[in-house]
Structures are given as C-alpha cells and as structure tokens.
Amino acid sequence: MTVFLKSLRDQRRGIIGWSVGIAALVLLESAMWPTVRDMPDLDAFVANYPEALRKLFDLDNFASGAGFINAELFSAVLPVLFIIFAVGRGVRLVAGEEEAGTLDIVLVTPVTPARFLAEQAAALATSLAALGVVLWSTAALCSAAFGLGVRPLDLAGACLSMVLLGAEFGALALAVGALTGRRAAAVAVPAVAAVAAYVLFVAGQLVDAVKGWQPLSPFHQALEGGPIGAGLPGRYLWLVAGAAAVIIAAAPVFTRRDIGAAR
Amino acid sequence: MDAIRTWGLTKNYGRRTALRGIDLSVPAGPVCGYLGPNGAGKTTTIRLLVGLLRPTSGAAAVFGHDTVRDRERAQRLVGYLPGEFVAYPDLTAGRYLEHLGRLRGGADPSAVARLAERLDLDLTARIGTLSHGNRQKVGIVQAFAHDPPLLILDEPTAGLDPIAQREFLAMVREARDRGRTVFLSSHVLSEVEAVADRVAMLSQGRLLVTEAVDKLKSRAQRRIDLIFDTDPPEEPLRAVPEVRSCTVAGRAVHLMVEGSTARLLQVAAPHRVVSVVTHEPDLEEIFVNYYSREVPQP
Ligand SMILES: Nc1ncnc2c1ncn2[C@@H]1O[C@H](COP(=O)(O)OP(=O)(O)O)[C@@H](O)[C@H]1O
Ligand SMILES: [Mg+2]
Numbered sequence: 001m002t003v004f005l006k007s008l009r010d011q012r013r014g015i016i017g018w019s020v021g022i023a024a025l026v027l028l029e030s031a032m033w034p035t036v037r038d039m040p041d042l043d044a045f046v047a048n049y050p051e052a053l054r055k056l057f058d059l060d061n062f063a064s065g066a067g068f069i070n071a072e073l074f075s076a077v078l079p080v081l082f083i084i085f086a087v088g089r090g091v092r093l094v095a096g097e098e099e100a101g102t103l104d105i106v107l108v109t110p111v112t113p114a115r116f117l118a119e120q121a122a123a124l125a126t127s128l129a130a131l132g133v134v135l136w137s138t139a140a141l142c143s144a145a146f147g148l149g150v151r152p153l154d155l156a157g158a159c160l161s162m163v164l165l166g167a168e169f170g171a172l173a174l175a176v177g178a179l180t181g182r183r184a185a186a187v188a189v190p191a192v193a194a195v196a197a198y199v200l201f202v203a204g205q206l207v208d209a210v211k212g213w214q215p216l217s218p219f220h221q222a223l224e225g226g227p228i229g230a231g232l233p234g235r236y237l238w239l240v241a242g243a244a245a246v247i248i249a250a251a252p253v254f255t256r257r258d259i260g261a262a263r
Numbered sequence: 264m265d266a267i268r269t270w271g272l273t274k275n276y277g278r279r280t281a282l283r284g285i286d287l288s289v290p291a292g293p294v295c296g297y298l299g300p301n302g303a304g305k306t307t308t309i310r311l312l313v314g315l316l317r318p319t320s321g322a323a324a325v326f327g328h329d330t331v332r333d334r335e336r337a338q339r340l341v342g343y344l345p346g347e348f349v350a351y352p353d354l355t356a357g358r359y360l361e362h363l364g365r366l367r368g369g370a371d372p373s374a375v376a377r378l379a380e381r382l383d384l385d386l387t388a389r390i391g392t393l394s395h396g397n398r399q400k401v402g403i404v405q406a407f408a409h410d411p412p413l414l415i416l417d418e419p420t421a422g423l424d425p426i427a428q429r430e431f432l433a434m435v436r437e438a439r440d441r442g443r444t445v446f447l448s449s450h451v452l453s454e455v456e457a458v459a460d461r462v463a464m465l466s467q468g469r470l471l472v473t474e475a476v477d478k479l480k481s482r483a484q485r486r487i488d489l490i491f492d493t494d495p496p497e498e499p500l501r502a503v504p505e506v507r508s509c510t511v512a513g514r515a516v517h518l519m520v521e522g523s524t525a526r527l528l529q530v531a532a533p534h535r536v537v538s539v540v541t542h543e544p545d546l547e548e549i550f551v552n553y554y555s556r557e558v559p560q561p
Contacts, residue, residue, distance in 0.1 A: 002365045010353070101349030105405065108313045108343045109366040110335055259315040261276060 003106070003116055007093060007123035015127050018085055019134040022078075026135065029072045030142035036068060037147075052206050065148030066228045069139070074158050074227050078135070079219065082162045086128055086170025087190045093120040094254075095177030095186040104260055113254040117178050121247050124170050132163035150228060158227035164239035168218045169194050171243035175250035181262045218242065264327050266291040266413050266444035267312060271321035274307050281307040283468045284321065289446055289461075291326075291412075294439050296455030296476070297448040299465035305448040306346045308465070309417045312446075313343045325413060342409065346417035346448075348402030352391030356401045359390060363405050370409045378404045381430050395422040403431060407438070414438060416447040420454055432458045453543055456480060481522040486542040489516045492535040503527045 039045060046054065046062045062068055094117065097103040107113060136152075136159040143150040169190045177186035197217040204214025214220045221235045267289035274282040282304045289295045299305050310316040312323055314334040323330045328337035350359050356379070364370030379386050384400040393401070399422045406414055414435075420428050435445050435458050449455050455462055455476070462479055464471040484507060489495070495516045501509050503526050507519040514537075520527055524541070531539075 002362065006362055010351075101345070101347055102351055104315060104345050104349070105343070105363065106366060107315060108338050108341065109363065110339060110368060111366050112335060256317065258317060260310070261316060 003111060003119040004123050004126075007120060008126060011089065011123070011127050014089075015130055018081075018131055022081065022131065022135055023138040025077070025081075026073065026138045026142055029069065030139070030146045030148060032072075033065060033068055033146045033148050036062075037065075065143065066150045066154065069143075069148060069150060070158075070226060070228050073139075074162070075223060078162050079165050079223070082128070082131070082166035083169045083190075083194055085131060086124065086166035087173045087187065087194075089124050089127060090170040090173025090190070091177060091183055091186040093124060093177070094174050095181060095183040098177070098181040098260060098262075099183050101260065107259055113178070113259075114251040117174065117247060117251055117254055121171060121174055121243075124174060125167055128163045128166045128170065131166075132159045135159045135162060154226075154228050157232050160232070161223065161227040161236060161239075164236055164243075165218055165221075165223075167243045168239050171246050175246035178247075178250040178254035179257075181257075181260070264291065265289060265324075266326060267295075267323070267446060268327075269308075269312075269321065269323040272308070272311060272318055272323055273320045274304075274311060274316060275319045281468055282311070285465075285468075285470045287463055287470060287473070289444065289463075291444045292439070292442070293460035294435060294445045294447070294458055296459030296462040297446060297465065298450070298452065298455050298462050299448075300450055302467075303450075303465040304468040305450075305465060306417055307468075309343075309346070309415055309446075309448060312415055313341055314338055340412050342406035342411040342414045344402045344406040344414075344416040344419050346421075348399060350390045350398065350401055350405075353389065355387055355389050356384060356393070356397075356404075357386035359401065360386070360405055360408060364408065367409050374410065375404060375408050378407055378434075381434065382427050383430075396424055396427065399423055400427060403434075407434060410438075410441075410443070412443055414443060414445045414447075416445065418449055419447055420449070451543065452479075452483060484519055484521045485524065487518045487520050487524060487527070488538075488540040488542075489518065489531055489536055490514055490538045490540075491516070491531075492537050496531070496534045499530050500527070503530055 062071055094103075097106070103116075106116060136156055139150070139155050139159070140152045142148070143152075143155065172190040172193060173186045176189045177183070180186070197219050200217040201214060201219035201223070204211050204217065204220060215235070218239055221238045224235065225233070265288045267287060269285050269287040272282060272285040272287070273280070285304075285308060287308075297305050297308065307316065311318055312325065312330060314330045314337060317331055325337040326340050328340070330337050350356075354362065357375075360370075360375045360379075361372070364372070364375070376386070379400075382400040382403065384397060384404065388397075390398060390401060399419075403416075403419060406416060420431060423431060435447070438445055439460075445458075447455070447459070456479075459476050461473060462476050463473045489500075491514045493514070495511050495514060497509065497511050497516070500506060500516060500518065505520050505522050505524070505527060507521050509519075510517045518527070528539070
C-alpha cells in the first residue's frame with residue numbers, strides 16, 4: 001500500500017484546508033438558523049419563491065432545521081464542493097502523475113498499472129471519507145449548538161451521500177486519467193458529466209416527462225428525499241457501483257496502453 | 264542468454280514510424296552504448312524495453328522475459344533512468360529514494376547513502392529545490408540503488424557536471440565488473456567511447472550496425488586543428504597514415520584524422536605545437552562515412 005500511503009500523505013494539507021473551509025461554511029449557515037426560525041412570516045417568505053425553486057430545494061420544509069440545512073447546504077453547495085474536491089484529487093492522482101512524468105519510474109517497479117489505479121482510488125476514497133467525517137461532526141455539533149434538531153444518524157446518511165457523490169465523479173476523473181493520460185480530459189469529462197447529471201436531476205424535478213429518467217442521475221441517487229431525512233436508501237449503492245465500474249473498466253486499458261506517449 | 268533481445272521491434276506514434284524493425288541483441292556482461300542523433304528512436308526503444316510502451320509489431324525481451332507478456336518479471340531485473348527523469352518535487356531526495364525502495368520491496372538504505380555520497384548528492388534537500396544536475400543524480404541513484412542485473416539508462420550524463428560524470432562512468436565500470444549489464448543511450452560519441460565496450464548505432468529508427476567500440480573508433484574521422492609556433496611541417500603531417508586531409512592557413516593546420524591520433528601527435532610534437540583543438544566527430548558524419556565504406560560508391 002505504498003502508493004496509497006504516499007498519496008494520503010501528499011493530501012494531508014489539502015484535506016486540512018478543505019476541512020476548515022467546510023466546517024466554517026457549516027458553522028455560518030447553522031448560525032443563521034435561529035434568526036430564520038424566528039422570522040414571523042417565514043412561510044409567506046418561502047411561498048414567494050417560484051414553484052420550481054420550492055420543489056428543487058424542498059423549500060416547503062424550510063421551516064424545520066433539517067429542511068433549512070438541506071436547502072442551504074446539502075442540495076447544491078456541498079455536492080458541488082465534494083465533487084470539486086474529488087475531481088481535483090482524481091485528476092492529480094493518475095493523469096497528473098503521468099503528465100508530470102513521475103509515473104514512469106513507479107510503473108517500472110513491481111507496481112502494476114492496475115494496482116497503481118486501485119491504490120489511488122483507495123486514497124481518494126479515504127480522503128473523501130475524512131472530509132465526510134469532518135462535515136458530519138461539525139454539522140452534528142452545530143445542530144446541537146444552534147438548535148436545528150437534526151438527529152446525528154440522519155446527518156450521517158446525508159454526509160455519506162456527499163461522500164458517495166464526490167466518489168462517483170472523482171472515480172470518473174481517475175478513470176479518464178487512466179484511459180487517456182491527459183489532465184485536460186480527466187477534468188473535462190467529469191465536469192461535463194456532473195453538469196449533465198445535475199440538469200437531468202433538475203429537469204426530472206420540474207418536468208414530469210423526464211421524471212422517469214431521473215434515477216439515472218447520480219444527483220437523484222444522492223439527494224432524492226433529503227438527503228437529510230432520507231435515511232440510508234439502497235439508491236446509494238448505485239453511486240458505489242458507478243464509481244467501482246468506471247475504475248474497473250479503465251484498469252485493463254491502463255494496463256495495455258502506452259505510458260507517457262501523449263505528452 | 265542475452266540481457267536484451269529484440270525481434271523486428273517496430274513502433275508507430277499514430278501514423279509516424281519512430282522505430283522500424285530493430286533486431287538488437289545485447290549479451291549479458293559488457294557495457295553497450297546505444298548511439299544515434301536526436302530523434303533517431305533511442306528513447307522509444309528504451310521505453311519499449313522497460314515496458315512503458317507496447318510494440319506496434321515485433322517483440323522485446325529482457326533476460327528472456329517478454330516485455331509485454333511478462334512485463335513485471337522483466338521490470339524486476341531492470342534499473343531504469345528515463346531520458347527526462349522527474350521525481351516528486353515536494354519530497355526530499357532521501358524520502359523519494361526510500362519510497363522507491365519500498366515500491367521495489369525493500370532496497371538497502373546503505374546502498375542509497377553510499378551512491379549519494381559518491382555523487383555528492385544532498386539527500387536532505389527537497390527535490391524541487393535541486394538543480395537539473397542534482398536531480399539527474401537522484402535519477403542515477405534510484406537506477407543503481409537495488410543493484411539490478413540490467414541497467415537501462417537514457418542519456419544518463421545529461422546535465423551532470425564533469426566530476427559527477429566521471430564518478431558516474433566509474434560506477435558503470437564497477438557495475439560491469441560485478442557482472443551487471445549496462446545499456447546506455449547517447450547522441451555523443453565521446454561519451455559512449457569512454458565507457459562502452461560495444462555500440463549499437465541507430466539512425467531514423469533503423470539499427471545501422473552493432474560493433475565493438477575499438478573498431479568504431481578506428482573508423483571515426485575527427486577534425487583536429489594544430490597551431491604551431493613556427494611554419495607548420497606540412498609534408499611530415501601529410502605523410503602520417505591516419506591523416507585524410509590537411510590544409511595549412513598561416514601557422515594553423517586543419518586536419519581530418521581517421522582513427523588514432525597518436526602518430527600524428529608524435530610527428531607534430533617536435534615542431535613546437537602551441538595548441539591542439541580536437542572537434543567531436545559528428546554522428547551523422549560517422550554514419551555517412553560508415554556507409555560510404557560499406558557500400559562502394561558508383
Ligand atoms: N510521444 C510521441 N508522439 C509522437 N511522436 C513521438 C513521440 N515520442 C517520440 N516521437 C518521435 O519519434 C521519433 C523518435 O523519438 P525518440 O525515440 O525520442 O528519439 P531519441 O531518443 O533518439 O532522440 C522522433 O521523430 C520523435 O519526434
Ligand atoms: Mg531521447
């Protein structure tokens with residue numbers, strides 16, 4: 001597990017930075033709750049929003065602590081942050097190493113391309129999990145401190161959905177890097193895929209004709225019915241399967257293709 | 264068994280052919296130089312040998328292990344220095360070499376320390392802060408550290424200062440004397456001459472010839488300028504058998520010499536030579552000469 005351990009070591013500063021940022025964000029949002037809760041005409045305020053936004057952010061539950069945090073953090077901001085974090089790592093761990101040239105020496109050791117990819121995927125999953133734990137513990141503390149009344153167990157499910165959503169697109173960045181060896185492709189493909197998945201999710205939320213396709217979107221798999229309050233839905237397994245599938249599909253190509261020839 | 268063997272090794276990058284049907288055989292033991300001008304295909308050959316590229320057609324083997332089917336086994340036997348060696352800039356040289364040692368299943372840390380000391384490499388410095396020459400030393404240390412049976416080195420002396428270069432050449436000779444095989448590429452004849460026993464010459468993706476260095480040396484033509492204190496002794500110089508051409512310009516003499524310069528210098532010495540300038544023979548020139556001799560001109 002040497003490649004894995006080195007990557008974790010390399011990421012420790014980044015993880016600390018992201019943790020501080022996410023904790024600060026959760027703290028700021030949670031601190032607003034008492035004010036929002038005590039707004040005399042909160043329901044009227046929410047009712048002013050267009051129907052589409054109310055649906056998308058589940059604003060009709062805005063008056064509960066869980067609904068507030070769902071709308072403010074878990075519906076858009078945190079998913080985007082987790083995806084950016086994961087794709088950034090994913091790009092660096094394979095395509096980045098190949099473009100830099102550091103991969104050459106590593107692959108002329110007993111480490112095979114498939115094992116390298118697997119260890120980097122494990123490193124990515126571990127750092128995402130670390131970020132998820134930070135999110136969960138700050139959110140749970142803040143919920144208690146500001147009276148949001150979100151149960152830690154419900155929060156855990158929501159944090160897991162953020163981790164899995166990040167893992168899905170981070171794995172895609174790793175896989176495209178393993179397939180092409182190019183950073184640009186390893187950024188572009190997950191970015192386009194994430195936007196497309198989000199559009200599909202939103203469209204499904206708003207347009208009945210698209211509703212049937214919505215389960216294909218990782219955003220639907222992660223966010224539907226919460227994520228706070230959705231419990232631990234079996235849908236999450238699709239995210240795990242998706243992440244694993246792209247890595248497993250990329251491994252044989254990575255094993256067989258030229259290394260460093262695209263530079 | 265040959266340390267390196269290739270059969271019709273061919274590599275295309277897209278539609279561009281970089282290597283055309285190389286049949287190379289490098290016996291275990293002597294130091295083999297892989298000589299060719301820039302763009303000849305040296306790096307491509309080497310990356311095929313270490314398993315980073317796959318042949319378009321043909322095959323290569325390291326100690327009998329096919330570099331595609333049996334890649335990991337072949338790679339275990341190789342110490343590899345890439346043409347453009349890049350290490351993690353945020354690690355110190357020592358930590359980087361430790362990391363590679365672990366990837367290889369445990370290298371001897373004292374070997375790393377010894378090699379670093381020989382090359383005067385500071386293991387505590389972060390690689391990102393090292394000069395190009397010092398980074399190259401890190402690359403050399405990692406190639407030698409696990410004392411592999413075959414060293415495949417792509418232009419190893421690039422960027423090294425003369426002292427480190429000399430130390431490196433000594434390391435190559437010692438590796439040979441321990442029974443290791445060294446295969447090193449270069450586009451400079453003198454570098455290969457200094458250490459190799461045999462030379463394989465490559466041009467435009469084709470293997471021209473594999474030859475003992477001594478024989479190559481005896482055929483290489485060098486340009487030499489001699490400056491005299493008095494009028495140059497033109498006739499005796501022309502009479503030296505190795506001299507191919509000789510033009511006099513005042514007190515300077517420009518000569519083309521094929522093979523050894525010993526006799527020429529012997530003849531010139533008594534005539535108060537002020538300075539001697541030898542020019543590195545151009546590889547293309549060597550190739551052209553080689554062929555103009557092999558293939559009689561019409
Ligand atoms: N990754 C690549 N993609 C396309 N062409 C390449 C690539 N690498 C090398 N070449 C071409 O292949 C030929 C051989 O290159 P190379 O093996 O690097 O030669 P050398 O090491 O002898 O200088 C050159 O014409 C070079 O431009
Ligand atoms: Mg080269």
